[in-house]
Amino acid sequence: MAQKNVISLDKIKVACRDCSLSTLCLPMGLRPDDVDRLDAIVKRNRPLQRGDHLFRAGEAFRNLYVVKTGAVKTFTQTNEGDEQVVGFHLPGEVLGLDAIQDGQHGCSARALETTAICELPFDRLEDLSSNIPSLQHQMFRLLSKEISHEAEMMALLGRSTAEERVASFLISLSERFKRRGFSATDFFLSMSRQEIGSYLDLALETVSRLFTRFQDEGILKVERKHVQILDLERLNGMVVHPTNVERHHANPST
Amino acid sequence: MAQKNVISLDKIKVACRDCSLSTLCLPMGLRPDDVDRLDAIVKRNRPLQRGDHLFRAGEAFRNLYVVKTGAVKTFTQTNEGDEQVVGFHLPGEVLGLDAIQDGQHGCSARALETTAICELPFDRLEDLSSNIPSLQHQMFRLLSKEISHEAEMMALLGRSTAEERVASFLISLSERFKRRGFSATDFFLSMSRQEIGSYLDLALETVSRLFTRFQDEGILKVERKHVQILDLERLNGMVVHPTNVERHHANPST
DNA sequence: CGTAGCTTTGAAGATTTTCAACCTTAGTGG
DNA sequence: CCACTAAGGTTGAAAATCTTCAAAGCTACG
Numbered sequence: 001m002a003q004k005n006v007i008s009l010d011k012i013k014v015a016c017r018d019c020s021l022s023t024l025c026l027p028m029g030l031r032p033d034d035v036d037r038l039d040a041i042v043k044r045n046r047p048l049q050r051g052d053h054l055f056r057a058g059e060a061f062r063n064l065y066v067v068k069t070g071a072v073k074t075f076t077q078t079n080e081g082d083e084q085v086v087g088f089h090l091p092g093e094v095l096g097l098d099a100i101q102d103g104q105h106g107c108s109a110r111a112l113e114t115t116a117i118c119e120l121p122f123d124r125l126e127d128l129s130s131n132i133p134s135l136q137h138q139m140f141r142l143l144s145k146e147i148s149h150e151a152e153m154m155a156l157l158g159r160s161t162a163e164e165r166v167a168s169f170l171i172s173l174s175e176r177f178k179r180r181g182f183s184a185t186d187f188f189l190s191m192s193r194q195e196i197g198s199y200l201d202l203a204l205e206t207v208s209r210l211f212t213r214f215q216d217e218g219i220l221k222v223e224r225k226h227v228q229i230l231d232l233e234r235l236n237g238m239v240v241h242p243t244n245v246e247r248h249h250a251n252p253s254t
Numbered sequence: 255m256a257q258k259n260v261i262s263l264d265k266i267k268v269a270c271r272d273c274s275l276s277t278l279c280l281p282m283g284l285r286p287d288d289v290d291r292l293d294a295i296v297k298r299n300r301p302l303q304r305g306d307h308l309f310r311a312g313e314a315f316r317n318l319y320v321v322k323t324g325a326v327k328t329f330t331q332t333n334e335g336d337e338q339v340v341g342f343h344l345p346g347e348v349l350g351l352d353a354i355q356d357g358q359h360g361c362s363a364r365a366l367e368t369t370a371i372c373e374l375p376f377d378r379l380e381d382l383s384s385n386i387p388s389l390q391h392q393m394f395r396l397l398s399k400e401i402s403h404e405a406e407m408m409a410l411l412g413r414s415t416a417e418e419r420v421a422s423f424l425i426s427l428s429e430r431f432k433r434r435g436f437s438a439t440d441f442f443l444s445m446s447r448q449e450i451g452s453y454l455d456l457a458l459e460t461v462s463r464l465f466t467r468f469q470d471e472g473i474l475k476v477e478r479k480h481v482q483i484l485d486l487e488r489l490n491g492m493v494v495h496p497t498n499v500e501r502h503h504a505n506p507s508t
Numbered sequence: 509c510g511t512a513g514c515t516t517t518g519a520a521g522a523t524t525t526t527c528a529a530c531c532t533t534a535g536t537g538g
Numbered sequence: 539c540c541a542c543t544a545a546g547g548t549t550g551a552a553a554a555t556c557t558t559c560a561a562a563g564c565t566a567c568g
Contacts, residue, residue, distance in 0.1 A: 057497075076409060076496035084409055084496065098405055100398035106405065106496075126394065130387045137380060143397035144354035150404040151352055151360065155330060155338055157411045158455045162556070193515065201412045203557050208516055224515075224565080242330035242338065242360075243311075416524070447547065457525050462548055478533080478547075 034132050041128065043119040044068075048111035054095065056108045061099035063119045067091050070115025071190040074107045075198075085198040087153075088112070088191060090176050096122075097146050112190040155242060157201060165200040166210040167238040170220070174229060185229040288386050295382065297373040298322075302365035308349065310362045315353035317373045321345050324369025325444040328361045329452075339452040341407075342366070342445060344430050350376075351400050366444040409496060411455060419454040420464040421492040424474070428483060439483040 030038065043063075047070070048054060054065060054072060065072075072089040086107050089095050099105045100122065129136040156168045178184035189196070193211075197204040214220040219235055221228040229235060284292065297317075301324070302308060308319060308326060319326075326343040340361050343349050353359045354376065383390040410422045432438035443450070447465075451458040468474040473489055475482040483489060 078494040079497050080494055084412055086405055086409065097398055098402040100394050101402050106402055126387070126391060130384065130390055133380070133384045136384055136390060139394065140354050140380065140397065143394065143401065144351055147397065147400050147404060148352040148355050148360055150401060150408060151340055154404060154408055154411065155340065157408060158338055158340075158453075160455075192513095199412075201414075204514090205516080205558085206556060208514095209556095212516075240332040240334055243333050446545095458546090459526080459548080460524060463524095466548070 030132065030134055030138070034135060037128060037132070038135065041121055041124040043121070045117060045119060048072075048115045048117060050111055050113050052111045052115075054109035054111065054117060055105050057105055059105045061096065061103050061105055061122065063096060063121050064125065065095040065109075066118040066120065067093050067095070068116035068118055071112040072109050072115055072117075073112055073191060073195060074109045076107045083198060085191075085195050088173075088195075088199065090173075091180050093176075094142065094146070097143055100143075112195075156239075160239075162200075162202050162206050162210060164239050165202060166196075166207060166214070167235050169196065169200055170227070170229065171232075171235055171239065174232065185232065187227060189225045189227060284386065284388055284392070288389060291382060291386070292389065295375055295378040297375070299371060299373060302326075302369045302371060304365055304367050306365045306369075308363035308365065308371060309359050311359055313359045315350065315357045315359055315376065317350065317375050318379065319349040319363075320372040320374065321347050321349070322370035322372055325366040326363050326369055326371075327366055327445060327449060328363045330361045337452060339445075339449050342427075342449075342453065344427075345434050347430075348396065348400070351397055354397075366449075410493075414494075416454075416456050416460050416464060418493050419456060420450075420461060420468070421489050423450065423454055424481070424483065425486075425489055425493065428486065439486065441481060443479045443481060 057076060067089050069091055071091075072095060074086045074089065074095065075083050076086060077083055089109075095109055096105070098107070125139070129139050156165060160168065173187065173189075174184045177187050191199075193204040193207045196202075197207045200207070211220065211222045214235075215222050217234075219229070219231045221230055311330060321343050323345055325345075326349060328340045328343065328349065329337050330340060331337055343363075349363055350359070352361070379393070383393050410419060414422065427441065427443075428438045431441050445453075447458040447461045450456075451461045454461070465474065465476045468489075469476050471488075473483070473485045475484060
């Protein structure tokens with residue numbers, strides 16, 4: 001036990017610097033000593049292999065998880081036995097936020113490839129947040145960000161043709177890779193066409209066909225899991241963007 | 255000023271008891287004096303009329319809002335000028351949680367009918383949360399609940415035929431009315447077919463047709479905005495429910 | 509090298525949207 | 539009090555989109 005702690009204390013800091021730290025702290029700085037206090041509660045486990053579960057629907061909620069490297073999918077299963085992909089989680093992104101609510105995971109999470117994870121015991125995170133106002137603020141922002149992100153996803157699933165959905169999906173991946181320092185135009189999909197389809201509510205064949213079409217149109221180069229975006233502008237042009245400015249058409253009440 | 259405060263102090267408590275209180279406090283009790291401290295920051299404005307804005311996309315975020323009576327829709331506008339309904343908010347439900355993230359509202363909110371609202375200044379709520387651990391916990395739960403709720407919505411939009419979507423929509427309304435003490439089987443829709451369609455990503459005609467069909471099948475009685483659910487069981491049977499138990503089919507990794 | 513698991517592609521079928529017309533209700537003003 | 543209008547709702551038919559079913563190709567792994 002003691003030994004494990006000694007070993008992990010160093011590792012923890014390293015782990016924290018590149019995952020929980022960037023997620024929880026960077027957006028609005030904590031004081032260095034507060035960062036250390038946060039570091040101290042982070043746990044880092046051995047990497048997950050492709051197909052390993054991070055948690056399962058119905059399990060008790062204890063930790064938030066931050067993806068360090070690799071990729072994770074979250075999903076539910078319907079009473080008809082098939083899987084519904086709820087989300088894909090890339091490095092720097094947090095899982096488990098939906099489970100705070102009732103202390104139980106509402107979906108399962110599995111590694112799509114070899115994946116390193118940081119573990120944040122939620123009860124300790126709450127204690128810490130009580131004592132560090134700026135951490136509390138970060139936590140609120142983190143949760144809020146997740147809400148915004150899902151609202152965006154809904155808007156995407158909401159107003160979209162298959163073309164728009166696949167385009168949005170690729171743009172989303174591109175932006176998320178970019179934010180974490182990877183190439184925005186050349187990356188590998190860690191998920192199958194099936195999983196993409198489940199996520200976007202499209203048949204896997206439709207996803208495949210769209211990839212092919214985008215390639216024919218010179219927008220992409222796709223070779224199985226390897227995607228290169230050749231014309232990001234045209235891809236962007238396919239999706240309907242929400243504006244922040246409300247247009248004034250006759251207001252029913254005034 | 256002084257007079258306004260005197261007047262509002264009483265009103266506030268009443269307002270709080272039936273909106274922010276039930277949302278923020280009831281799920282896991284705060285101590286009575288803490289409830290009073292929460293009460294003290296709640297503001298209550300004059301009711302909104304149908305069509306009035308509660309906030310607009312792009313505005314600075316200052317407050318969370320709790321619907322006391324009535325109904326509110328949130329929506330964005332696309333660069334093509336049409337409106338995308340993001341959510342409907344019934345009594346007891348909270349708006350604005352997505353805006354904590356970057357201090358700016360990402361969608362607009364408008365009253366669908368005459369609506370009373372409680373206003374919670376977020377900065378004061380944060381201060382209070384720092385000092386009242388159980389309130390902080392409630393806030394985390396509240397945010398998490400919103401995430402879960404949106405994940406559910408995504409799952410709904412995700413794996414659904416038009417029939418499932420409309421059925422789920424009605425079930426959702428039914429449950430939310432029930433939770434707040436209204437009839438679960440007899441209610442008025444405060445939104446138009448157009449708005450329902452926008453929310454569910456269906457043409458308004460499709461929504462209308464489904465209502466008609468459900469009525470022909472004896473599941474509903476619909477007369478414009480007035481809906482009666484005659485066979486909730488059959489309605490439930492239409493939607494694919496997520497299970498909490500993950501089925502074991504061949505695990506790709508083991 | 510063979511098999512299993514993705515992926516791609518084609519063609520038929522189902523669902524949903526679009527366009528258009530018509531109906532109903534509530535509100536307005538003659 | 540009634541006709542008129544505007545907004546929302548319903549209904550039908552054609553067109554577009556997406557799914558399903560089926561078959562075949564490709565890769566990776568043992």
